[in-house]
Ligand SMILES: Nc1ncnc2c1ncn2[C@@H]1O[C@H](COP(=O)(O)OP(=O)(O)OP(=O)(O)O)[C@@H](O)[C@H]1O
């Protein structure tokens with residue numbers, strides 16, 4: 763089993779971009795678990811399923827042929843033969859993903875999938891990011907981090923990415939998604955043994971260094 767670095771946090775806190783860069787610098791694998799929930803929402807829609815109907819969402823699981831690599835340099839997400847890497851980031855998918863993520867059967871199915879990917883990892887370590895990694899998916903991981911930032915800063919960073927979308931819409935959507943997701947798992951407070959990295963006052967490189975610092979403190983031999 764590789765060294766697992768578990769990273770949780772709210773929307774726009776920098777989980778995927780920071781985790782990917784940390785993995786790249788340490789020569790580790792990288793697993794974006796949110797991509798699976800997004801891809802399932804995409805798949806359900808593409809199959810004409812009402813994402814508000816939990817039973818229908820569950821019925822789409824057997825045909826959900828999901829693939830994601832763990833090489834941080836070759837990030838790509840597929841459903842069957844379709845490359846959905848870009849499509850799953852559309853605001854439309856962000857707006858509906860919490861509906862599928864709250865379905866218990868979906869969570870059980872995807873958590874098994876994540877654990878399988880982690881067990882198969884060939885890099886010496888893997889950075890796994892999401893909402894319930896430190897608490898449910900890998901509660902025994904040797905390094906567990908809650909990556910956070912103020913809501914205002916998270917909205918500003920996300921708005922800077924989505925230049926064609928009105929900032930008010932982006933902010934409202936991020937708030938709504940956190941509110942819906944927080945009913946399912948607690949990613950706003952650090953569980954026992956989880957180290958908080960607050961990037962509100964840090965730039966991207968400083969945040970990457972702060973996360974590597976937490977890994978170094980917990981596993982000195984893992985980081986030269
Ligand atoms: N410390 C930082 N300083 C400045 N920008 C940052 C910092 N951390 C992340 N960012 C930027 O903020 C944006 C959101 O980051 P990212 O997509 O990684 O967040 P996320 O937590 O994975 O979001 P989501 O959960 O919505 O997928 C990106 O544009 C990223 O480059």
Ligand SMILES: Nc1ccn([C@@H]2O[C@H](COP(=O)(O)O)[C@@H](O)[C@H]2O)c(=O)n1
Nearest residue numbers: 795796797799859860863892893894943
């Ligand atoms: N461990 C996780 C990861 C994600 N989710 C759900 O997926 C959505 C998209 O995640 P991003 O990290 O890409 O923003 C997120 O809003 C959650 O609904 C989850 O439940 N558990």
